[in-house]
Amino acid sequence: MSELMIFATGIGEIPPLGFQPKPTIIFNHAGEVDDVTWEFPVANTCSMQLRLPLLQSEDQFCNNMFAALDMATTFTRF
Numbered sequence: 001m002s003e004l005m006i007f008a009t010g011i012g013e014i015p016p017l018g019f020q021p022k023p024t025i026i027f028n029h030a031g032e033v034d035d036v037t038w039e040f041p042v043a044n045t046c047s048m049q050l051r052l053p054l055l056q057s058e059d060q061f062c063n064n065m066f067a068a069l070d071m072a073t074t075f076t077r078f
Contacts, residue, residue: 007072010045023048041068 002012008023028038028051041064042051055061 003069003072007041007069008043008045008050009048019048021048023050025049026051028053040064043072 005014006012009019026049039053039055039060041053043049044051053061053064055064
């Protein structure tokens with residue numbers, strides 16, 4: 001769960017005073033986005049937005065979510 005928080009917000013723990021702005025989730029529907037990467041989750045840590053794709057199957061979503069988390073934690077690991 002901490003990997004998801006780091007992916008979405010850039011930090012691993014909830015700040016004592018909470019998040020400002022509050023985190024939001026946006027769902028991408030097929031055809032709404034011209035980018036071919038719309039099938040993968042995208043996070044904007046500055047605005048605390050997590051964009052999740054609506055896919056045909058739960059397996060496809062899970063595979064893409066785990067791939068995004070793995071890439072993000074690999075990228076941020078020192």
